[in-house]
Amino acid sequence: MQNKDSSVQATFNSVARRYDLINRLMTLGSHQTWCREVAARATSFPGLDYLDLATGTGVIAREIRKQHPAANITGADFSESMLDLARQINGGSGIEWQFADAHELPFADESFDAVTHGYLLRNVSDLDTVLAEQFRVLKPGGMVSALESSPPAGPLAPVIRMGMRMVIPTLGQFIGKDRASYEYLVDSTLGFLTPEALRERFTRAGFEDVSVKAKYLSTNMLWSARKPS
Numbered sequence: 001m002q003n004k005d006s007s008v009q010a011t012f013n014s015v016a017r018r019y020d021l022i023n024r025l026m027t028l029g030s031h032q033t034w035c036r037e038v039a040a041r042a043t044s045f046p047g048l049d050y051l052d053l054a055t056g057t058g059v060i061a062r063e064i065r066k067q068h069p070a071a072n073i074t075g076a077d078f079s080e081s082m083l084d085l086a087r088q089i090n091g092g093s094g095i096e097w098q099f100a101d102a103h104e105l106p107f108a109d110e111s112f113d114a115v116t117h118g119y120l121l122r123n124v125s126d127l128d129t130v131l132a133e134q135f136r137v138l139k140p141g142g143m144v145s146a147l148e149s150s151p152p153a154g155p156l157a158p159v160i161r162m163g164m165r166m167v168i169p170t171l172g173q174f175i176g177k178d179r180a181s182y183e184y185l186v187d188s189t190l191g192f193l194t195p196e197a198l199r200e201r202f203t204r205a206g207f208e209d210v211s212v213k214a215k216y217l218s219t220n221m222l223w224s225a226r227k228p229s
C-alpha cells in the first residue's frame, strides 16, 4: 500500500463514528438521495451480483438491497472501523461486508453485474489501477455507477471554495473532534480532477457510455459507465 493509501485509511478509521452525521450536515441531507440514485442506476439493468466499493457504513449497499431484494451484494472497504459500523446498521441483511483495497480487488474477473461507489476516486493513490480493477471484475456489459465530489467551477467557484474551507473543518472539529481529517476531505475535493479529465480516465480504462450528472452546485457528480459487451 502506498503512503497516501495508509494515510487515507487512518483518516477514515478516525472519522468513521461521526461520518454519516457530518455527511448529512455537509450535504444538507442530500447524500442519502444521491446514494439512492446511484443504486437505482445500477439496479435498472438485469443483474444479480453487485459490488459496492468504498462502502463506508454501507449506505449504497443497503439502497441496492431495498431496490433488489434478491441481489447478491458485497460491500467492500479498507477501513475496518467503517465496516464494523456497516455490520451494525439495520437493513443490510445478507450483504457480505468485506475488507478490500480498491487497487487490488480480491474478486475473480467478470464477477459482478454492477460496481457502485461513493466518494472513492479522489482518495486513491492510483486512479488508473482502481478503474482497471473495476473493469476487470465487471461482467461484459456491466456498469459502474458512482457518486464523486468535484472541484467547484464557474463564477461561484471562489465563494463555494471559501464556504467549504470554513464550514467543513468546523463541523469536523466540533462534531467529529477531528479538524485535520475534515481539512483533508476539503483538500482532496478541491484538488480532484475536473469532470472532463475524469471522463477521459474512464474512457482510457475501456469504459463506454460514460455519463455524468451534476448535483449541488456541481460539487457532486453522479457517474455511470459501461464495460463493452
Ligand SMILES: C[S@@+](CC[C@H](N)C(=O)[O-])C[C@H]1O[C@@H](n2cnc3c(N)ncnc32)[C@H](O)[C@@H]1O
Pocket: 005, 008, 009, 012, 013, 023, 035, 053, 054, 055, 056, 057, 058, 059, 060, 076, 077, 078, 079, 082, 100, 101, 102, 103, 117, 118, 119, 120, 123, 124
Ligand atoms: C467518504 S467515504 C464514503 C463512504 C460511502 N461510500 C458513502 O458514500 O457514504 C470513502 C470511503 O472510501 C474508503 N476508501 C478510500 N480509499 C480506499 C481504497 N483504496 N480501497 C478501499 N476503500 C477505500 C474509505 O475507507 C471510506 O470508507
